[in-house]
Amino acid sequence: EPEVTQTPSHQVTQMGQEVILRCVPISNHLYFYWYRQILGQKVEFLVSFYNNEISEKSEIFDDQFSVERPDGSNFTLKIRSTKLEDSAMYFCASSSTELSSVNYGYTFGSGTRLTVV
Amino acid sequence: GESVGLHLPTLSVQEGDNSIINCAYSNSASDYFIWYKQESGKGPQFIIDIRSNMDKRQGQRVTVLLNKTVKHLSLQIAATQPGDSAVYFCAEVYFGNEKLTFGTGTRLTIIP
Numbered sequence: 001e002p003e004v005t006q007t008p009s010h011q012v013t014q015m016g017q018e019v020i021l022r023c024v025p026i027s028n029h030l031y032f033y034w035y036r037q038i039l040g041q042k043v044e045f046l047v048s049f050y051n052n053e054i055s056e057k058s059e060i061f062d063d064q065f066s067v068e069r070p071d072g073s074n075f076t077l078k079i080r081s082t083k084l085e086d087s088a089m090y091f092c093a094s095s096s097t098e099l100s101s102v103n104y105g106y107t108f109g110s111g112t113r114l115t116v117v
Numbered sequence: 118g119e120s121v122g123l124h125l126p127t128l129s130v131q132e133g134d135n136s137i138i139n140c141a142y143s144n145s146a147s148d149y150f151i152w153y154k155q156e157s158g159k160g161p162q163f164i165i166d167i168r169s170n171m172d173k174r175q176g177q178r179v180t181v182l183l184n185k186t187v188k189h190l191s192l193q194i195a196a197t198q199p200g201d202s203a204v205y206f207c208a209e210v211y212f213g214n215e216k217l218t219f220g221t222g223t224r225l226t227i228i229p
Binding site: 041043106 | 151158159160161162163206208212214215216217218219220221222
């Protein structure tokens, strides 16, 4: 079964450093997303991306965050200057169609655990 | 603001029994609801979904019920197995945006 692949599985970084979290969505998917989950809390939407641009973003997704699809296979989330409160599990997801379609195949990756020290 | 929430944070069920996980939502305009299962160290895994024009949908051992009058969603798992132990989240979608709004989650523990 096709999978969304995320790397690394765990990243530790010092406060103030830049991090890039990487995702390889399912190959024929067109819609890409990042979510985060602070330990013990619910999953929160960060950003959606379609046709090489951001289609929606949450209040969490401030100027410190950016996303990019640098080539035909990768989808990245960059945090420019990490803060302690950025420590969380970050999930990438992709889907083949809009959520309003019948079979969108919205699939999550296994996540990257980011620890900011 | 709009939110999706769960009634119970934890639930323990004897193996073989049925379990019911509940969810309350507040956005009456939501079009679509999904239940996800999250095992430790993994991403959310799709279980079952239901559109707002339905009140019941069945899958393999799982049933989702939607009561729009009281804005309530439930997930029923029949004949629970040890592998059902996980955190279960409901999520809602309003068509027109492409994001899932998740609830807090219920930890289901199956007792052997």
